[in-house]
Amino acid sequence: MLVTALTKLLNIRIPIIQGGMQWVGLPQLAAAVSNSGGLGILTALTQPDPNALRLAIRETRKLTPKPFGVNITLLPTINPPDYEGYARAALEEGVMIFETAGNNPAHLVKSFKDHGCIVIHKCTNIRHAKSAARLGVDVLSIDGFECAGHGGEEDIGGLVLLAKAAQELDIPYIASGGIATGRGLAAALALGAAGANIGTRFLCTVESPIHQSIKDKIVASKEQDTVHIFRTLRNTARVYRNTVSEQVIALESLPGGARFDELRDLVSGQRGRRVFETGDPDYGIWSAGVALGLINDCPTCEELLRRMEREAEEAIKGMAELVQG
Template structure:
């Protein structure tokens, strides 16, 4: 399949595996890249030397393009970027910050830069900063999300109308049918997170993967907007957050309740009650854990089948 995204990244299919914290290590990223998509390492849960190790192992595991997702609020971002440049990572996805901060520097080093946004306003700012593409992520997505609660169905055509650079859709995409829908709306490719959490190669804890597969409709909620909006599964920690809201807790009290390493505790260590379990609404239609390569194959087969079915629709 050839389009602006496959040409930009040098990949076979316009499927990007999201660089999720505690899930996107070298095994997952290399598996997706080897399958024809674009694998991303999730630097948000890595110390600089851990990122160096994962880049090295990813290079050994695949000869195909891969990238690194870097949340720009990371305290050691200077060190992360230094390692990325030194180790000649070809593609960087930035998020949670001003794209103008690092885009020019990375592009001077020959690196392709993509920025994750949740609104038309920020998509335009990213384009102005010189990024090569944007990921427009809708309200359905897991993890940290936009405050405006704009759904993917609305966000993609709105962003497409205003930008001229390639557009990647994210949020609620886990199947070939949803991939086709996003591309009909104007996306050149898709970024997939939650579906790849439920893969054999994801570094997240098996108990968390099983909880994702068991999730049903309404089992996730976007909350903690006073700090940084995050969509998570409803569990013991989520109930503590709701109780805090019921007594009108201040942002400082919410921050104290969140504490440190809450996401690691849940997603990486497998504490399903006291941990923060970040995942998207689409978890309700994820029913199994399977190899990342099989996920890519299934998505493309379903995409092709759906495309043919649409051609045969009678109105």
């Protein structure tokens, strides 16, 4: 049994957190991950409004007696969502674990900590991690270059970033990006992490709410099948390589680059949602990490987490045997 600062803090069996994925972090997946020994996460902004999040929390509680959390990602946008409303709804429903990401979460962290909640914050570099630690978050999720979605602008891989975190951070941290197997989990633990935040691998599980055709596409894909968009806008995001992402890159490559309003229709979140609903991988932009290359099947969350737990334990025991004398 793997016992880390994360398993103790969250009262979970396996030190794995399901990433807060847009359009994917729904009750059926979050509950399945929690029931399987990890920590499931509902994605607040997947719900159209705070009351819908309230109903999703209640639905999740019907599906699992285990702990689960809520992700609130603070986005750079002209018309920001009702972040405070989402947070208030979750608190009123008794949620005690939150994952924050994106812009400065100071106002949310204070509210969550005032209510005695546990806060996990996602960062893409050590500088931001230290700032979040000063705000009072309990756990830092360190996003390496390998991760899906917005991994920052510094392009530092997890191998260095996690080792640097071990040198610089005073609170528990977990690894995010490129982890889809128990061997990867063991590697993260060896680098000083207390666990892992996993997204892309959970896309391809039985309980994932996305279309089976997209799951099949993930199984057939390789680690080369992602690209970065929004490089020229300094808002880099790793997404699946398809006709739409290639169009975005082509526009960004023109002399002078491209304005966001020239890309808006191509990268619409609603188009990305339709990918997962209809099963057409080329309809819109959808996030995926390089962990694609490690995914060869579509198991249940229970099967996946038990496999990863076993693989990690075997890898750790194998490393222990290297020490002799």
